[in-house]
Amino acid sequence: xxxxxxxxxxxxxxxxxxxxxxxxxxxxxxxxxxxxxxxxxxxxxxxxxxxxxxxxxxxxxxxxxxxxxxxxxxxxxxxxxxxxxxxxxxxxxxxxxxxxxxxxxxxxxxxxxxxxxxxxxxxxxxxxxxxxxxxxxxxxxxxxxxxxxxxxxxxxxxxxxxxxxxxxxxxxxxxxxxxxxxxxxxxxxxxxxxxxxxxxxxxxxxxxxxxxxxxxxxxxxxxxxxxxxxxxxxxxxxxxxxxxxxxxxxxxxxxxxxxxxxxxxxxxxxxxxxxxxxxxxxxxxxxxxxxxxxxxxxxxxxxxxxxxxxxxxxxxxxxxxxxxxxxxxxxxxxxxxxxxxxxxxxxxxxxxxxxxxxxxxxxxxxxxxxxxxxxxxxxxxxxxxxxxxxxxxxxxxxxxxxxxxxxxxxxxxxxxxxxxxxxxxxxxxxxxxxxxxxxxxxxxxxxxxxxxxxxxxxxxxxxxxxxxxxxxxxxxx
Amino acid sequence: xxxxxxxxxxxxxxxxxxxxxxxxxxxxxxxxxxxxxxxxxxxxxxxxxxxxxxxxxxxxxxxxxxxxxxxxxxxxxxxxxxxxxxxxxxxxxxxxxxxxxxxxxxxxxxxxxxxxxxxxxxxxxxxxxxxxxxxxxxxxxxxxxxxxxxxxxxxxxxxxxxxxxxxxxxxxxxxxxxxxxxxxxxxxxxxxxxxxxxxxxxxxxxxxxxxxxxxxxxxxxxxxxxxxxxxxxxxxxxxxxxxxxxxxx
Ligand SMILES: Nc1ncnc2c1ncn2[C@@H]1O[C@H](COP(=O)(O)OP(=O)(O)OP(=O)(O)O)[C@@H](O)[C@H]1O
Ligand SMILES: [Mg+2]
Numbered sequence: 001x002x003x004x005x006x007x008x009x010x011x012x013x014x015x016x017x018x019x020x021x022x023x024x025x026x027x028x029x030x031x032x033x034x035x036x037x038x039x040x041x042x043x044x045x046x047x048x049x050x051x052x053x054x055x056x057x058x059x060x061x062x063x064x065x066x067x068x069x070x071x072x073x074x075x076x077x078x079x080x081x082x083x084x085x086x087x088x089x090x091x092x093x094x095x096x097x098x099x100x101x102x103x104x105x106x107x108x109x110x111x112x113x114x115x116x117x118x119x120x121x122x123x124x125x126x127x128x129x130x131x132x133x134x135x136x137x138x139x140x141x142x143x144x145x146x147x148x149x150x151x152x153x154x155x156x157x158x159x160x161x162x163x164x165x166x167x168x169x170x171x172x173x174x175x176x177x178x179x180x181x182x183x184x185x186x187x188x189x190x191x192x193x194x195x196x197x198x199x200x201x202x203x204x205x206x207x208x209x210x211x212x213x214x215x216x217x218x219x220x221x222x223x224x225x226x227x228x229x230x231x232x233x234x235x236x237x238x239x240x241x242x243x244x245x246x247x248x249x250x251x252x253x254x255x256x257x258x259x260x261x262x263x264x265x266x267x268x269x270x271x272x273x274x275x276x277x278x279x280x281x282x283x284x285x286x287x288x289x290x291x292x293x294x295x296x297x298x299x300x301x302x303x304x305x306x307x308x309x310x311x312x313x314x315x316x317x318x319x320x321x322x323x324x325x326x327x328x329x330x331x332x333x334x335x336x337x338x339x340x341x342x343x344x345x346x347x348x349x350x351x352x353x354x355x356x357x358x359x360x361x362x363x364x365x366x367x368x369x370x371x372x373x374x375x376x377x378x379x380x381x382x383x384x385x386x387x388x389x390x391x392x393x394x395x396x397x398x399x400x401x402x403x404x405x406x407x408x409x410x411x412x413x414x415x416x417x418x419x420x421x422x423x424x425x426x427x428x429x430x431x432x433x434x435x436x437x438x439x440x441x442x443x444x445x446x447x448x449x450x451x452x453x454x455x456x457x458x459x460x461x462x463x464x465x466x467x468x469x470x471x472x473x474x475x476x477x
Numbered sequence: 478x479x480x481x482x483x484x485x486x487x488x489x490x491x492x493x494x495x496x497x498x499x500x501x502x503x504x505x506x507x508x509x510x511x512x513x514x515x516x517x518x519x520x521x522x523x524x525x526x527x528x529x530x531x532x533x534x535x536x537x538x539x540x541x542x543x544x545x546x547x548x549x550x551x552x553x554x555x556x557x558x559x560x561x562x563x564x565x566x567x568x569x570x571x572x573x574x575x576x577x578x579x580x581x582x583x584x585x586x587x588x589x590x591x592x593x594x595x596x597x598x599x600x601x602x603x604x605x606x607x608x609x610x611x612x613x614x615x616x617x618x619x620x621x622x623x624x625x626x627x628x629x630x631x632x633x634x635x636x637x638x639x640x641x642x643x644x645x646x647x648x649x650x651x652x653x654x655x656x657x658x659x660x661x662x663x664x665x666x667x668x669x670x671x672x673x674x675x676x677x678x679x680x681x682x683x684x685x686x687x688x689x690x691x692x693x694x695x696x697x698x699x700x701x702x703x704x705x706x707x708x709x710x711x712x713x714x715x716x717x718x719x720x721x722x723x724x725x726x
Binding site: 004005008011012015016149151153155156158159160476477 | 557559560566567584632
């Protein structure tokens with residue numbers, strides 16, 4: 001019975017002009033987006049490689065180890081072809097030197113704002129915008145449309161259970177959608193392989209998970225469409241409601257999540273933090289001074305030299321204590337700030353996940369490694385490299401303290417001689433540790449991914465349950 | 478012909494949500510091999526009765542039984558034993574007549590029909606071969622009605638519910654439909670039919686009932702009415718010259 005219903009649904013969908021349109025639009029968009037993604041990826045790899053080379057050359061030509069600096073480039077990840085996420089917003093390199101800290105700068109969008117005007121359309125955006133719309137298009141009239149056509153009455157004069165009927169509708173629409181997604185995606189992946197983009201086993205796993213997530217996402221929109229269809233008597237009404245729900249879920253709920261989190265959690269601004277720190281420091285010094293007056297009261301002339309020295313030492317250690325207090329306060333403040341903003345991020349993402357759209361987007365970005373963790377992940381790897389770099393440079397400097405800077409020699413015979421280390425030739429950087437971009441690791445992302453999969457599955461089942469409940473009371477006439 | 482009715486309405490009442498009392502304690506039975514024709518003005522409650530048999534709506538009181546199964550208690554079980562043709566058969570417009578037949582036959586659990594069986598039945602209800610593979614979207618009301626009848630026959634259920642089945646049929650098709658009904662009666666089906674066609678009802682029905690404002694006001698074996706002018710009788714009932722039908726002994 002169920003098979004008969006699913007077969008019929010699938011046949012109806014595959015033969016419908018909707019499906020043909022969906023398939024064509026989906027195929028063109030996906031293939032185009034992946035093609036552009038591949039080109040972008042190759043350009044990024046080229047950019048990183050040649051720039052690294054130039055930066056190495058620059059280092060070689062540096063005058064001294066003291067002023068030596070290089071750059072670390074973020075290696076592009078092939079998954080950005082499918083889910084660009086924040087990849088184009090986050091800086092592509094950081095200067096590495098003994099003096100300045102690591103900070104990723106020069107994102108693609110900041111260097112070439114032209115691309116930022118319309119932003120790149122990638123696979124995940126196509127799924128979010130196009131596939132969700134198509135899912136609603138396939139299902140909005142599943143119940144209400146058949147009621148209007150009068151076929152529902154004839155179907156339910158047969159021994160068909162309503163739950164089966166709904167499940168068949170869902171399966172048919174979902175399978176049709178999956179076909180419209182799977183075929184072009186398979187071609188797109190083939191294109192990636194043909195272009196020789198290196199994909200490791202982890203990348204294949206990530207790709208598979210991404211497709212699974214997309215399938216689940218489409219499924220949840222199929223269910224939303226069915227639910228709407230089962231609450232309305234007319235397909236025109238369900239179409240309109242579907243459109244409004246789509247706008248709410250794709251455009252409004254995710255943003256409301258972020259805004260609400262911003263309102264709910266109080267994360268101090270930089271100015272506030274500075275103000276607090278200055279106030280704390282002032283208090284500390286005031287106290288130190290006030291106490292100092294007490295300590296130095298009385299006759300200090302009568303103190304012996306040794307006692308005076310001890311006094312001064314105590315004073316010094318107290319002063320240092322104040323400095324440590326202030327610096328500890330600062331550390332605590334920053335830790336607190338980081339904790340608060342992390343909490344805010346978590347809250348924002350959790351609220352946004354009320355919409356399957358955000359759950360999918362967050363999950364896809366996590367899989368591609370282009371999520372909010374992208375920047376800290378690369379920066380901490382770069383920090384570690386900077387430590388290596390600083391160590392090495394320090395070592396080289398101590399080995400040849402003369403190297404670098406101007407060298408002025410006085411000789412009774414030749415007179416004064418000014419030499420430049422440039423004359424001595426380039427720096428030998430062969431021993432300098434090389435920066436290696438961190439490989440994406442799926443393991444730490446499992447928790448967050450499970451949440452996204454869970455949210456989507458739960459939403460899907462919830463909508464299915466709602467649809468079955470509503471449809472059990474639906475007047476099919 | 479057994480005496481126990483296969484289709485049975487027991488003190489069936491239906492009050493719609495808006496308060497309209499569409500059926501008022503209606504009781505009747507249709508035995509296997511019997512054609513039971515319900516006449517009555519628009520809004521008399523004929524469709525409501527049939528819809529309760531199909532569990533498309535629940536009765537407010539009383540019950541409808543198909544082969545002893547109470548329709549609103551075990552709807553799936555009951556629906557397996559009844560075929561239905563509505564006053565305006567609607568089919569899947571994107572599918573051909575053949576595809577529609579195949580789908581609904583399978584929905585009835587009949588998987589053994591061959592392509593030839595479908596052609597045969599379509600010919601039997603009066604649809605010529607050239608439209609068998611045409612999409613139903615372009616069919617006239619009468620053509621759809623014929624498809625609906627074919628679907629009901631394919632279901633091969635012991636009971637058949639017909640809600641103004643001949644509406645939209647041309648005279649020839651109407652005549653053919655009557656022959657079809659006769660052969661179904663021959664096969665022992667219990668047939669409940671609502672109709673506005675007094676003459677055809679008199680011609681083929683075994684029992685004729687008249688409904689008025691949700692009540693059964695007359696029920697007579699067709700044989701006993703043969704010598705009467707049914708149209709005149711009907712008009713009299715509609716005008717209210719006769720009281721409600723006395724309870725059967
Ligand atoms: N869904 C509904 N809600 C409220 N009242 C209804 C509904 N369906 C039918 N009715 C009312 O129930 C009564 C019986 O309607 P029904 O459709 O059973 O009549 P009928 O005998 O089939 O008429 P016709 O010959 O026009 O088909 C009418 O008064 C009608 O207005
Ligand atoms: Mg009617």
